[in-house]
Amino acid sequence: MTQKRVIAKDEIINVVKKMCIEANCIVPDDMLDVFKKFRETEKSPIGRETLDQIIENARIGKDENMPTCQDTGLAIFFVEIGSDIEIDGGLHKLEEYINEGTRQGYEEGYLRKSVVEHPYKRVNTKDNTPAIIYYKPVAGDKLKIKFTSKGGGSENMSKVNMMKPADGREGIKKWIVEAVTIAGANPCPPTVLGIGIGGNFEKAAIMAKEALFRNIGERHPDPDIAALEEEILEEVNKTGVGPQGLGGSTTSLEVFINYAPCHIASMPVALNINCHAQRHREVEL
Amino acid sequence: MPEQKKSLETPFTAEKAESLHAGDIIYITGIIYTGRDLAHKRLVDSLQAGEELPFDLKDSIIYYVGPSPTPPGKVIGSAGPTTSYRMDPYATILMEQGLRGMIGKGNRSPEVLDAMKKFSGVYFQSTGGAAALIAKSIVKADVIAYDDLGPEAIRRLEVKDFPAIVVNDCHGGDLFSSEIAKYKTG
Incomplete structure (x- = not known):
């Protein structure tokens, strides 16, 4: 051996x-870029002001080594x-x-x-x-x-729903949009959504969490799941919730989905909401 | 809803509260107190036991925050708002005792909104996750009670131009419902 x-x-x-x-002090470039991108398209003046604050906050965090x-x-x-x-x-x-x-x-x-x-x-x-x-x-x-x-605020707004197979793809979209609307300002929008579809009760939740490790723009390799990510993002941004729930066109910045096979009776769906402090790092030894 | 930028100095009297409306952008200067989950529980337990509170609630403002530790050379660590609904079970009892303003993020319960109308209370939101930015408006911070709770201890904060927006005024105005309806397209 x-x-x-x-x-x-x-x-x-x-x-x-x-x-x-x-991770706690330095906002990565993919997040800064997506803040700026949505700042350009945000329809609400309060929403634009909020996004400006978030961008300025990132600068202070980095310059002053503050969380x-x-x-x-x-x-x-x-x-x-x-x-x-x-x-x-x-x-x-x-x-x-x-x-x-x-x-x-x-x-x-x-x-x-x-x-x-x-x-x-x-x-x-x-x-x-x-x-x-x-x-x-x-x-x-x-x-x-x-x-x-x-963070605890966005974690508290996360949910697992043991949906019916008959609810299908459209049912998943509808439930996610509802959950984001109900969450309102609580999870500190604009949010990043991690979604796990399939597996079972706990596997769906772990897949949703792991989805949050992807970088902005990183689509799922399965084309239909990738399309679903884009469709959900478009739909949640029509809810009007907006930055900090104060109204606007930027409720979420990104949607990441993972999926797995599941039981013939089940369609588990987990939504792990993250705030705009999408903080992750990885290292290989 | 009128959207105006206004300065507010503490103490936060009923007269000042009644002049504010949902959507007003407010810069607060003066003294505010921090308090979140466990501090609220202790305040209410003390009231129910007939004990003296660590600060005078009359015309006061409580900021729902548990700051990060203070680094060397700073007044306080990062200090953005936490989600307010967790303090709903305690807010009415504190308003009955004179609490006037609450700063946090997210929705309040119908019971708390009713109490705000009854006691001329105001609910402000500041930007969740803009904690390093908000910390810049805090010029002094002292733990005055419940030190054992760490981040949840009650701190007396001296603030200068602390940024907040009126979400719920004492006249029934609700910025969340009015603004979200404007931008809903789906």
């Missing part, structure tokens, strides 16, 4: 720390583990290293600690851990870590 490449503990902790800080939103989110990771690598101390230590990187990043980056230890007793853990981590074994000798910090 050949020797497997070992990924060092400190290397993992340091890249996680760096991703936490950068663009005070809600620096729950730390969420999707990790792809190559079968030809070893983790320093054993694979079971990966969770500990990712949490340590999160802890250091949220402390050193002056990011908000937004995790409570128990859902109804509600005592803050004071270090923004535990992170939520999903693992996938893959071929190769790399460790890929994808990170997003997900």
Whole structure:
């Protein structure tokens, strides 16, 4: 047997720390570009003013190393583990290293600690851990870590709907538009929509979350799903909700869909709404 | 709806509240207090237990925010609004005690809107996710209660030209419904 490449503990902790800080303070170019694009077409004067504030806020975040939103989110990771690598101390230590990187990043980056230890007793853990981590074994000798910090306001407006097969493609569109309309200003529009169609109850939700890791303009490879992404974006932007729910033609900036096979009885659909703070980073070791 | 840019100085009296209308763009100067989920629960628990509150609610403004930690050389960390409906179960009780203004984002419940009419309250929205920008209008910040709650502690903020828009006035005006209807095309 050949020797497997070992990924060092400190290397993992340091890249996680760096991703936490950068994602929260620096708005990536794809988001800045899409803010500016919709600023040009926004019909409402209040909406244009709001988009100007969001663009100016991104500049301040970058120049002054400040989080663009005070809600620096729950730390969420999707990790792809190559079968030809070893983790320093054993694979079971990966969770500990990712949490340590999160802890250091949220402390050193002056990011908000937004995790409570128990859902109804509600005592803050004071270090923004535990992170939520999903693992996938893959071929190769790399460790890929994808990170997003997900804000609570938009997460609270997210939903899973176990739809009927008879609802079909049109039913999906109609339900998403309704959910976005009902959410109104709460998820901080203009939003980015992650949608999971198929699988089962929990798989739909995880697909919706993972869809949010795509970059603006990155269409699904399936042409019909890609068309559905564009149609949903067009429809939600007719709702009038607008930037911050104050009316306008820019309710969402982008729609990303993932899909999977499902049971003959089911058509699960999950909508994971993200605010305009679409923060994600990835690194390959 | 009239859309005017106006300055507002605290204390936020009933007379000042009654002069505001949905759509007015307001720059607030003076003292406001932060409070979100757990702070609201403690304030209401204190009221119900007959205890003294950490600040005087009369003609006050509460900003629904849990700021990020203060970096060296700054007055406060990033400080944008959180979603307001979570404070709906507490808002009427606080308005009965003199709370006049609330700053957050998103819809309020019909009960809170009724209480605003009854007690001359005003609900403002500031731009969610523009937290680094909004922090620039905060010139001083001190934790005055519930320090153990971390980001949810109550802070006394001194603000200068803090940007907000009147969403719900005390006359029944609602900017969300009037503006969204204008731009709905589907």
